[in-house]
């Protein structure tokens with residue numbers, strides 16, 4: 001069965017940006033990415049890849065605790081009760097600066113240091 005239902009797929013397709021949450025020694029940490037970048041690198045049922053220019057603190061947090069959550073949202077997606085929908089993705093993240101995933105991202109986004117690779121465990125709508 002698909003981990004990402006059709007409503008979540010539509011949110012990922014239509015959202016402008018996404019929030020990236022990790023947990024560190026001082027508590028939660030947020031970073032962000034343009035959704036277009038995620039779409040360019042290919043979002044499938046198992047993996048989302050984001051271009052890493054920075055994400056240094058995110059990387060450090062993931063070394064200690066690989067749990068990561070992403071939140072996409074778009075007012076352009078209709079839900080049964082109205083307009084607007086969000087999609088929260090829960091998974092494991094790692095920052096890859098070498099290897100095939102990193103090289104693919106560096107080729108597509110020159111100047112990046114690698115790929116923030118998210119292995120999806122679950123996805124659910126938020127509204």
Ligand SMILES: Cc1cc2nc3c(=O)[nH]c(=O)nc-3n(C[C@H](O)[C@H](O)[C@H](O)COP(=O)(O)O)c2cc1C
Pocket residue numbers: 017030031032033034037050051052053054055056057058059
């Ligand atoms: C809308 C938006 C999109 C962003 N896209 C990226 C991106 O694709 N890659 C990146 O490294 N930083 C991006 N940033 C900047 C990071 O979120 C920000 O520099 C963050 O603090 C870096 O992560 P860190 O705090 O874990 O080091 C973006 C910020 C915003 C607000």
